[in-house]
Amino acid sequence: MLRIYNSLTKKKEVFKPVEDGKVRIYTCGPTVYSNAHVGNFSAFLMADLLVRYLRYKGFEVKWIMNITDVGHLTDDNELSDSGEDKMEAASKRENKTVWEIARYYEDLFMKDMRTLKILPAFKYPRATEHIQEMIEMVKVLEEKGVVYETSDGIYFDISKFPKYGELSGNTLDALQAGARVEVNEDKRSAFDFAVWKKLVGKNEAHIMKWDSPWGPGFPGWHLECSAMSKKYLGETLDFHTGGEDNKFPHHESEIAQSETANGKKFVNYWIHKSRVVVNSEKMSKSLGNFFTVQDLIAKGFSADSIRFTFISAHYRSKLNFTEDQLIESQKTIDKFNGFIQAVTKADVTQADDGIPEVVKSTGQQFEKGLDDDLNISMALASLFGFIKAVRKKIDSGNFSEEGRGSVIGFMKKINEIFMVFDFDEKKEKEFTADDQKVINDLIEQRNKFRTEKNWAEADRIRDELLKMGVNIADKK
RNA sequence: GGCGACGUAGCCAAGCGGUAAGGCAGAAGUCUGCAAAACUUCUAUGCGCCAGUUCAAAUCUGGCCGUCGCCUCCA
Numbered sequence: 001m002l003r004i005y006n007s008l009t010k011k012k013e014v015f016k017p018v019e020d021g022k023v024r025i026y027t028c029g030p031t032v033y034s035n036a037h038v039g040n041f042s043a044f045l046m047a048d049l050l051v052r053y054l055r056y057k058g059f060e061v062k063w064i065m066n067i068t069d070v071g072h073l074t075d076d077n078e079l080s081d082s083g084e085d086k087m088e089a090a091s092k093r094e095n096k097t098v099w100e101i102a103r104y105y106e107d108l109f110m111k112d113m114r115t116l117k118i119l120p121a122f123k124y125p126r127a128t129e130h131i132q133e134m135i136e137m138v139k140v141l142e143e144k145g146v147v148y149e150t151s152d153g154i155y156f157d158i159s160k161f162p163k164y165g166e167l168s169g170n171t172l173d174a175l176q177a178g179a180r181v182e183v184n185e186d187k188r189s190a191f192d193f194a195v196w197k198k199l200v201g202k203n204e205a206h207i208m209k210w211d212s213p214w215g216p217g218f219p220g221w222h223l224e225c226s227a228m229s230k231k232y233l234g235e236t237l238d239f240h241t242g243g244e245d246n247k248f249p250h251h252e253s254e255i256a257q258s259e260t261a262n263g264k265k266f267v268n269y270w271i272h273k274s275r276v277v278v279n280s281e282k283m284s285k286s287l288g289n290f291f292t293v294q295d296l297i298a299k300g301f302s303a304d305s306i307r308f309t310f311i312s313a314h315y316r317s318k319l320n321f322t323e324d325q326l327i328e329s330q331k332t333i334d335k336f337n338g339f340i341q342a343v344t345k346a347d348v349t350q351a352d353d354g355i356p357e358v359v360k361s362t363g364q365q366f367e368k369g370l371d372d373d374l375n376i377s378m379a380l381a382s383l384f385g386f387i388k389a390v391r392k393k394i395d396s397g398n399f400s401e402e403g404r405g406s407v408i409g410f411m412k413k414i415n416e417i418f419m420v421f422d423f424d425e426k427k428e429k430e431f432t433a434d435d436q437k438v439i440n441d442l443i444e445q446r447n448k449f450r451t452e453k454n455w456a457e458a459d460r461i462r463d464e465l466l467k468m469g470v471n472i473a474d475k476k
Numbered sequence: 477g478g479c480g481a482c483g484u485a486g487c488c489a490a491g492c493g494g495u496a497a498g499g500c501a502g503a504a505g506u507c508u509g510c511a512a513a514a515c516u517u518c519u520a521u522g523c524g525c526c527a528g529u530u531c532a533a534a535u536c537u538g539g540c541c542g543u544c545g546c547c548u549c550c551a
Contacts, residue, residue: 007480010480012492027551028551029551030551031549031550031551033549036551037551039550039551040550040551041551042551043551044551046551047551165479168479168480168546168547169478169479169480170478170479170480170546170547171478171479174478174479191547221549241551242551243550243551244480244481244545244546244551245545245546245550245551246546246550246551247480247545247546248479248480248546248547249546249547249548250550272551273551274481274482274544274545275544275545275551276551277543277544277545280543280544281544282544282545282550284550284551285549285550286549286550312488312489312499313488313489314489314490316481316482317481317482317489318481318482318543318544318545319488320488324487324488324500325487325488327500328487328488328499328500328501331499331500332499332500335499338513338514342513342514369490375490375491377488377489377490377491377497377498377499378490378491378497378498380489380498380499381489381490381497381498381499382498383498384498384499385497385498388515391514391515392515395514395515450509453509455509455510458509458510459509459510459511462511471512472511472512473511473512473513474508474509474510474511474512
């Protein structure tokens with residue numbers, strides 16, 4: 001039984017799907033106007049872990065992740081407020097339109113998603129391809145009398161949605177009191193949010209624009225998720241995930257729009273990923289302290305070590321990202337893979353090794369951990385205990401073919417979650433006949449030196465073999 | 477200023493009222509000529525600080541200190 005922390009109620013709750021055996025999950029996806037960094041991907045890896053674990057538990061999961069490709073670009077002022085001007089440079093240098101740029105960064109994003117072995121979602125709907133659905137939703141909101149028109153757009157009147165603030169813990173009064181946002185004379189409340197923006201004022205030259213009953217313009221920031229989640233997953237979602245920074249105002253506003261338009265509860269379980277931090281500062285595009293997947297791979301870190309680092313940190317605690325953590329993750333991955341090799345190659349005896357029982361109890365511990373709000377630390381601890389127990393059986397010559405099958409089967413099953421284990425039996429490297437002869441000669445020489453206790457020469461040959469890719473492991 | 481999360485060994489980290497899991501690093505040992513791998517053992521009288529509740533608190537309550545996030549595009 002999965003228990004998960006619901007950001008809305010601020011409690012761990014037992015997960016009950018809307019429909020038995022099925023799970024509908026929506027993840028706030030990337031904004032494709034610049035490079036996604038590993039902080040961004042940590043949120044998607046959290047969703048990946050959740051989806052994979054739900055599948056492990058036998059649920060049929062339908063996962064939707066949106067692509068935010070509606071920007072707020074103007075002809076002469078690209079991305080001026082994002083603090084990231086690489087795109088502007090790229091746009092000019094490559095003479096690309098905003099549409100081409102959106103596709104370009106979307107492609108990069110999808111490539112990194114594959115690199116990190118994040119499960120493909122059922123669909124990645126693009127905001128620009130769902131303008132009609134968004135317009136329809138604004139119409140419904142208009143019919144219900146919760147939006148009003150100003151000179152520059154259509155706004156949602158948050159006073160019409162008393163629960164506004166429930167997710168972030170804000171109350172309408174507190175919001176007013178602590179207001180720091182720019183005052184817009186036309187808005188009834190500083191926190192009323194746009195569902196449709198007109199091409200006036202600073203948005204006069206907006207490149208992305210569509211016709212609507214309110215004139216040409218573009219949709220408000222929060223509308224796409226409400227419209228697309230409804231289209232692909234229905235009116236009530238099981239899970240909605242995203243970064244904690246999306247709680248307010250984005251998710252808060254989604255709730256207001258969706259619940260008003262549909263007259264139903266929008267999301268049963270809100271899951272928010274804590275920020276990734278670098279030297280105690282959030283990793284963000286605007287601070288420029290970010291690493292991209294490609295940066296790290298270029299530095300020699302494996303994609304698996306990136307994946308494992310973010311998956312093995314609990315999603316509700318801040319992760320202080322360092323390169324040392326990637327190294328440690330790699331060691332852990334190697335430890336598991338070394339174990340898989342040892343199991344694969346272990347000599348079997350006919351003994352009744354009792355391993356299937358160990359596998360069973362480990363599986364129970366593993367699930368107990370993940371069932372408790374994806375407590376990955378507990379799940380991993382069960383695995384470390386497991387490999388120690390199995391190695392002990394192997395070392396004491398108490399290992400059967402059945403035991404091997406049981407261990408490998410289990411590792412393969414949990415690898416559907418981790419995706420970093422390697423089951424290929426490490427064969428002797430293939431050498432040409434000539435090389436093989438040289439190697440055999442060197443080994444023979446070294447053994448001769450060893451017999452003569454000429455350790456200096458023996459070690460020299462060992463180094464030489466290592467350079468050729470031959471690893472010597474002496475046994476007694 | 478408002479809202480929220482969090483503070484456990486050198487580092488990462490579990491723990492959710494019954495007396496500190498696990499991983500990395502470190503130390504000693506088994507094996508080995510040495511090394512690598514593996515295995516064994518050890519490494520927090522204490523969980524930011526101060527009060528309180530309780531037979532019992534890292535775990536509950538209150539206050540304080542500190543860190544971070546959101547309130548503005550951001551996973």
